Amino acid sequence: MAINLTKGQRVDIGLQKIGVGLGWDPNTEASGKDYDLDASAFMLGADKQVPSEAFFVFYSNPKSPDGAVESSGDDRTGGSSEGDDETLMVDLGRVDPRIDEIVFTVTIYEFEERKQNFGQVRNSFIRIYDASNNAEICKYELGEDFSIETAVEFGRLYKRGGAWRFEAMGVGHKGGLATFVAKYAKKFS
Amino acid sequence: MAWPLLSQNMLKSFPEFTHNLKNMAINLSKGQTINLNKDEHDLSSITIGLGWKIQQQKPGFLGGLFGAKQQDYDLDAIAFLLDQNDKVTTLGDKRLVGGDVVFFNSRQHPSGAVTHSGDNRVGGDGANDDEQIVVKLNSLSNCYHKILFLVSIYEGQQKNQHFGNVSSAYMRAVDARGKEIARYSLSADPSYAGRCTMVFGEVYRKDGSWKFRALGDAHPFDSFVELLKQHVPRN
Numbered sequence: 230m231a232i233n234l235t236k237g238q239r240v241d242i243g244l245q246k247i248g249v250g251l252g253w254d255p256n257t258e259a260s261g262k263d264y265d266l267d268a269s270a271f272m273l274g275a276d277k278q279v280p281s282e283a284f285f286v287f288y289s290n291p292k293s294p295d296g297a298v299e300s301s302g303d304d305r306t307g308g309s310s311e312g313d314d315e316t317l318m319v320d321l322g323r324v325d326p327r328i329d330e331i332v333f334t335v336t337i338y339e340f341e342e343r344k345q346n347f348g349q350v351r352n353s354f355i356r357i358y359d360a361s362n363n364a365e366i367c368k369y370e371l372g373e374d375f376s377i378e379t380a381v382e383f384g385r386l387y388k389r390g391g392a393w394r395f396e397a398m399g400v401g402h403k404g405g406l407a408t409f410v411a412k413y414a415k416k417f418s
Numbered sequence: 419m420a421w422p423l424l425s426q427n428m429l430k431s432f433p434e435f436t437h438n439l440k441n442m443a444i445n446l447s448k449g450q451t452i453n454l455n456k457d458e459h460d461l462s463s464i465t466i467g468l469g470w471k472i473q474q475q476k477p478g479f480l481g482g483l484f485g486a487k488q489q490d491y492d493l494d495a496i497a498f499l500l501d502q503n504d505k506v507t508t509l510g511d512k513r514l515v516g517g518d519v520v521f522f523n524s525r526q527h528p529s530g531a532v533t534h535s536g537d538n539r540v541g542g543d544g545a546n547d548d549e550q551i552v553v554k555l556n557s558l559s560n561c562y563h564k565i566l567f568l569v570s571i572y573e574g575q576q577k578n579q580h581f582g583n584v585s586s587a588y589m590r591a592v593d594a595r596g597k598e599i600a601r602y603s604l605s606a607d608p609s610y611a612g613r614c615t616m617v618f619g620e621v622y623r624k625d626g627s628w629k630f631r632a633l634g635d636a637h638p639f640d641s642f643v644e645l646l647k648q649h650v651p652r653n
């Protein structure tokens with residue numbers, strides 16, 4: 230049974246491997262542009278910044294150098310599956326010692342050019358689950374929880390007393406992936 | 419511009435070439451910014467096109483009688499096939515024929531995956547490719563990790579020719595679907611004045627697929643051999 234977390238709620242992750250799944254329905258309007266949602270991860274050090282650009286996992290960098298975060302690949306239409314269309318697999322046992330926080334984001338590619346926001350995309354969600362048994366830990370329905378937003382900080386994994394915890398953030402922004410790069414990868418933006 | 423002259427040049431440069439190897443680590447990437455654009459190109463193959471406008475002769479009787487004939491511009495498209503250490507593994511014979519450098523003297527890579535369309539020595543209308551290098555990236559052996567593409571003006575220094583005074587010269591990269599990836603207009607850019615060679619761009623393997631990166635690094639020398647030296651392994 231999934232726990233639907235409210236913003237700011239925290240859970241201990243007594244797990245080694247977790248999945249972050251992003252799903253949405255393709256645009257069925259004949260003249261409509263594809264909805265291209267992207268799940269990304271920023272692996273942060275104590276200064277809340279990525280130590281190098283390689284710790285920013287996104288469509289052009291599908292795997293972190295420590296092998297802890299790996300993307301299933303870039304779905305550009307939402308047509309991959311009835312369920313998750315993009316997945317970030319996280320192995321907490323492999324996280325580089327410099328990293329003590331991993332922030333997950335969802336953004337809409339070219340939201341400005343295509344004039345799109347979460348309110349338009351059907352059945353979009355992001356969820357986090359235990360990869361060993363697929364038990365869901367938390368889920369956001371993007372289209373219901375957000376509307377005019379185009380970027381969401383979904384949640385973060387962070388280390389506290391040697392253990393990893395998950396915090397649902399659910400913070401919406403009217404920007405794109407560049408907004409989060411400016412925040413978490415300042416040196417490279 | 420005769421062939422023997424050319425081969426003499428290539429031979430002359432060889433003693434230096436083999437004895438004065440610089441152990442230089444080169445970093446061609448410019449800037450550190452993260453590119454958030456998705457690569458929309460089909461890089462199962464790539465075509466590098468080079469075009470420039472044929473030299474217009476000054477009209478008129480006096481021009482024809484007293485004016486020296488303006489020399490043609492001879493631009494060349496060149497490709498270096500590099501291994502994982504950024505080195506050329508096989509140089510071929512003394513004239514670089516049959517090796518990992520594809521150029522006017524060696525127009526077909528031994529693998530068959532890289533082909534040079536042929537040496538144009540005068541140019542064309544400035545709007546269409548006068549020389550092309552086509553690379554079938556999907557059929558290229560795993561030992562090649564990167565291909566550098568260059569353009570240089572043959573004997574440019576000797577003829578006082580450079581990108582700043584050539585007409586309508588460009589180099590471009592086109593993907594397998596015919597979609598243009600990048601283009602540099604050489605003659606329109608003042609920063610290329612005095613330059614006879616430009617490293618146009620590179621394709622490289624990344625996470626199991628090929629990526630293209632535009633470089634646009636211009637140099638004053640007119641022979642690609644100067645750059646090749648940086649890609650020859652020691653011993």
